[in-house]
Amino acid sequence: MFTPDGTGFPQGLSEEEAARRLEGEGPNLIPSAERRTSARIFLDILREPMFLLLILAGSVYLVLGDLQEALMLMSFVVLVAGIAFFQERRTEKALEALRNLSSPRALVVREGKKRRIAGAEVVRGDIVLLSEGDRVPAAGVVVQRSYLQVDA
Secondary structure (H helix, E strand, O other): OEOOOOOOOOEEOHHHHHHHHHHHHHHOOOOOOOOOOOHHHHHHHHHHHHHHHHHHHHHHHHHHOHHHHHHHHHHHHHHHHHHHHHHHHHHHHHHHHHHHHHOOOOEEEEEEEEEEHHHHHHOOOEEEEEEOOOOOOOOOOOOOOOOOOOOO
16 A cells, blocks of 8 residues: 555555446445436325325315316315425425535545545545545545544
């Protein structure tokens, strides 16, 4: 890991070893839930107990022959379901943006050279260099520090 000349400058992993570990252990990513399709979001909304109750009430009005009341109630159900659908879509997009932000770039030492890589490509054994304002891209061990202060 360190140079044989005794300078103490870390050499880091070789590119081959890093690629082998990345393939074997997978990327350094936060596990995320499956992305929901528009149809799935809409079905989840319609399965809510309140929507089911309103649909049932509209069906009862329809069976009793009060078409005007049934159509008015069903139109409100569609309107509220549409609003809930668009809110859910916005939430999904916001969560996706947060996932993208949570994958910082990292400055690592590989084969004695500093390289900036995606945080997802950091592997076990990488030497990560951090400076003021950097986000820590992975769990690790502090080997050397100078005036270290972190926000948890």
